[in-house]
Amino acid sequence: MKSEHSEPTHTDDTAGRPIDAGRPDPATETFVAHRNLLFTVAYEMLGSAADAEDVLQETWLRWAGVDLDAVRDRRAYLVRITTRQALTRLRTLGRRKESYVGTWLPEPLLTAPDVAEDVELADSVSMAMLLVMETLSPSERAVFVLREVFGLDYEEIAEAVDKSPAAVRQIAHRARAHVAARRPRGTVSPNETREALDAFRGAVETGDLQSLLDILAPDVVLLGDGGGVKQAILRPVVGADKVARLLVGGLGKVSAPTFRPAQVNAGPALVLRLEGALDTVMAVRIDDGLITGLYAVRNPQKLSHMRQETSLRR
Known part of the structure; x- marks a missing residue:
């Protein structure tokens, strides 16, 4: 994946006029604007920052080839690509964990103070909660993250995980009950x-x-x-x-x-x-x-x- 500094900085717009060399093209601009969100989605699904970065690279490669004029909600579209790539990576990661020596723990992140101020986000990325989410199936984990952490509606999640809205509701209910029985006890001042x-x-x-x-x-x-x-x-x-x-x-x-x-x-x-x-x-x-x-x-x-x-x- 290209970094913010290595993304293409100029291209032709739809009228054939060159875009200002100091400003990214629309695809790059949109991707960079949502990059932290997409990384958070991938990391919460995978518990691995390295794999989350790989998922973002795969997301960028697919996003770069999309006809933006045909995309109604760019944020939702990017989340959908990221979720699908993370689901594929999650199954691969599961096989790696089977041969892992000793206990597998999530990859720790040094986080900025503002993350802790968002109580729900802080809870969802805590080591304890990520370990709870390890006990979910890939589909359950994806649905739980998208619904409980990011607040997507069932129709959006259904498109991301290739299931019907009714099936997503059932998965969400099952995942929510599973997590509630195992999640950390509560917040601490x-x-x-x-x-x-x-x-x-x-x-x-x-x-x-x-x-x-x-x-x-x-x-x-x-x-x-x-x-x-x-x-x-x-x-x-x-x-x-x-x-x-x-x-x-x-x-x-x-x-x-x-x-x-x-x-x-x-x-x-x-x-x-x-x-x-x-x-x-x-x-x-x-x-x-x-x-x-x-x-x-x-x-x-x-x-x-x-x-x-x-x-x-x-």
């Missing part, structure tokens, strides 16, 4: 989040076992993703005592680790650097003032979107 993250950071930096036990929920779950490239736990670790001892024991073997708070997938996280190099991104789920979920991504192939903020849009 910024102050509560900051206090819990500060307490957790202080405890892991000092190796204070008791302080960790005080901030971890009794049923806390730790998931790790090394992808077979970096050492990581291969199965979920459940329970405050087990998680605390694993964290203290593991970090005790590391020389001079540094932790920095960050907003990852619109939620709290700690970024671990060793000798200045990015090593681990640990997203944190907080409920009722206690940490209930830790998602530690170490696979270096999944950390490229931690270099700069990613803009997500609805």
